[in-house]
Amino acid sequence: MEQVRTFLAMGGYGGFVWPAFGLTAAVLIGLLVTTLRRLRALQDDLLRLQTPAPPPSAGARLGEAQR
Amino acid sequence: MNLHRFANPGRFVRLAEKILPWSGALAVVTLAAGVYLSLFASPADYQQGESVRIMYVHVPAAWMAMFVYTIIAAASASSLIWRHPLADLVARASAPVGAGFTFLALTTGSLWGKPMWGTWWVWDARLTSVLVLFFLYLGHIALSNAFDDQSRGNRAAAILALVGFINVPIIKFSVDWWSTLHQPASVLRMDGPTLDPSMLWPLLVMALGFKLYYVSLLLLRVKSEVLAARLRARSLAAVDAA
Amino acid sequence: MSGLVQVIGRVAARDLRLALRQRGDAVMVVLFFVLTALMFPFAVGPEPNLLARIAAGVIWVTALLAVLLSLERLFLADHEDGSLELLALTPTPLGLVVLGKVLAHWLTTGVPLVAAAPLVAVFYSMDATALPALVLAMALGTASLSLTGAVGAALTLGARRGGVLVPLLVLPLYVPVLIFGVAAGDAALAGLSARPYLMFLAAILLLMLVVAPLAAAAALRQALE
Numbered sequence: 269m270e271q272v273r274t275f276l277a278m279g280g281y282g283g284f285v286w287p288a289f290g291l292t293a294a295v296l297i298g299l300l301v302t303t304l305r306r307l308r309a310l311q312d313d314l315l316r317l318q319t320p321a322p323p324p325s326a327g328a329r330l331g332e333a334q335r
Numbered sequence: 336m337n338l339h340r341f342a343n344p345g346r347f348v349r350l351a352e353k354i355l356p357w358s359g360a361l362a363v364v365t366l367a368a369g370v371y372l373s374l375f376a377s378p379a380d381y382q383q384g385e386s387v388r389i390m391y392v393h394v395p396a397a398w399m400a401m402f403v404y405t406i407i408a409a410a411s412a413s414s415l416i417w418r419h420p421l422a423d424l425v426a427r428a429s430a431p432v433g434a435g436f437t438f439l440a441l442t443t444g445s446l447w448g449k450p451m452w453g454t455w456w457v458w459d460a461r462l463t464s465v466l467v468l469f470f471l472y473l474g475h476i477a478l479s480n481a482f483d484d485q486s487r488g489n490r491a492a493a494i495l496a497l498v499g500f501i502n503v504p505i506i507k508f509s510v511d512w513w514s515t516l517h518q519p520a521s522v523l524r525m526d527g528p529t530l531d532p533s534m535l536w537p538l539l540v541m542a543l544g545f546k547l548y549y550v551s552l553l554l555l556r557v558k559s560e561v562l563a564a565r566l567r568a569r570s571l572a573a574v575d576a577a
Numbered sequence: 578m579s580g581l582v583q584v585i586g587r588v589a590a591r592d593l594r595l596a597l598r599q600r601g602d603a604v605m606v607v608l609f610f611v612l613t614a615l616m617f618p619f620a621v622g623p624e625p626n627l628l629a630r631i632a633a634g635v636i637w638v639t640a641l642l643a644v645l646l647s648l649e650r651l652f653l654a655d656h657e658d659g660s661l662e663l664l665a666l667t668p669t670p671l672g673l674v675v676l677g678k679v680l681a682h683w684l685t686t687g688v689p690l691v692a693a694a695p696l697v698a699v700f701y702s703m704d705a706t707a708l709p710a711l712v713l714a715m716a717l718g719t720a721s722l723s724l725t726g727a728v729g730a731a732l733t734l735g736a737r738r739g740g741v742l743v744p745l746l747v748l749p750l751y752v753p754v755l756i757f758g759v760a761a762g763d764a765a766l767a768g769l770s771a772r773p774y775l776m777f778l779a780a781i782l783l784l785m786l787v788v789a790p791l792a793a794a795a796a797l798r799q800a801l802e
Binding site: 278279280281282284285287288289291292295296298299300303304306307310311313314317318 | 366370373374379384385386388389392393396431432435436438439442443446447449450548552555556558559562563565566569570573
């Protein structure tokens with residue numbers, strides 16, 4: 269336990285070292301997450317457009333075109 | 336290498352999907368190794384103590400900030416001169432990532448500077464140049480999104496990227512000069528200590544990890560841009576058909 | 578060669594004639610410059626030593642902002658009334674047109690600013706021996722500012738919020754001119770030679786004389802597509 273505490277304290281600089289690494293992780297992971305989310309949304313949208321429409325009534329056809 | 340083989344977006348996406356698992360896995364492994372080396376398997380500095388470990392994220396982030404800008408400049412040239420269809424997408428996909436690295440360089444620089452110089456911001460030559468680079472990135476992103484016509488935005492941003500790229504050495508030179516004028520000669524350099532191998536390795540591994548991360552993320556993001564373009568085309572076609 | 582100069586001259590003359598009809602524009606630029614520069618003593622106090630110390634910096638920053646404000650009208654009017662499109666259709670290289678317009682812009686913006694700078698220097702108790710270097714630096718610098726600004730103005734033609742976008746694009750590129758311009762003034766104040774800084778400013782100007790017309794012309798062509 270003492271060793272863990274010493275490690276976390278980083279010789280007194282813990283308040284600077286950990287936020288630095290933490291921010292780095294946050295930015296790298298954050299960029300990845302937003303990228304994946306956008307990719308998934310685009311893939312879903314494309315799938316929706318590719319799925320053939322159900323037997324069209326005039327209203328449904330119009331609705332699909334408007335998207 | 337004939338880049339025009341990859342001009343076909345569909346082909347690019349298939350290639351990207353093949354590479355991604357490998358580059359992604361490599362990135363994770365390298366970054367993990369880098370973090371281990373940075374936090375556990377390297378010594379503290381006799382002058383800066385444990386705070387020198389911040390160097391292992393700050394310096395690679397700053398290197399990536401410059402590297403990505405160079406990629407954007409190359410992509411911009413490719414787009415304007417050879418009209419390579421993927422070039423615009425590479426630039427557009429890279430800009431926010433480059434801005435992210437620049438932001439990290441600035442903030443980790445602040446976190447490193449506070450214990451070293453007692454203040455959150457220091458007009459050190461490197462930090463100041465990175466700050467200007469940050470605004471170059473923001474301008475690029477703003478310009479590429481400032482037009483209703485996406486392709487107009489991309490091409491305007493491409494021109495801006497090239498003009499910016501030409502000016503970057505000049506900006507760096509002027510800021511370097513300016514900081515020597517306004518700061519005392521015995522300034523702590525932000526590279527930290529002269530690098531002993533025990534400190535060089537963590538740095539290089541982290542740098543490699545960042546690069547692999549960027550490549551993987553870029554493949555994902557360009558794939559997104561290709562899909563987005565496809566979506567726009569299909570939506571337009573659907574409207575036409577109805 | 579003389580043909581090129583003639584073209585640039587003709588474009589510049591046309592813009593100058595238009596500018597003369599709206600004399601107010603150049604006057605407003607100078608007024609903004611002087612007025613903004615006069616704000617600082619109210620902010621930092623009237624102590625002459627402090628003011629003399631920041632004089633070169635204040636003059637440069639406010640001149641820079643004044644140039645920024647005047648950039649929007651560089652291409653906008655011509656773009657809106659279609660004359661830009663006509664100019665693009667002529668066999669004249671668009672880069673030369675840009676040079677002509679920038680020349681006119683500098684004559685109606687940069688030169689008046691340079692002329693007004695000594696007045697501001699007086700308000701800042703700036704030593705008159707520094708003035709020749711400062712004026713020369715500003716002449717060189719404002720020309721670069723006009724050139725670089727033209728690229729920004731061309732890139733944002735037809736953009737949403739183009740007016741706010743131009744400073745974001747252009748200010749980072751202005752940093753070297755600002756640094757060396759102030760350095761020239763400060764060097765002269767300290768009794769040192771301003772020559773190295775004037776040379777840097779001249780070098781930047783030469784570079785932008787080549788780069789800016791090319792970039793701005795490419796941007797204009799896109800705007801017209």
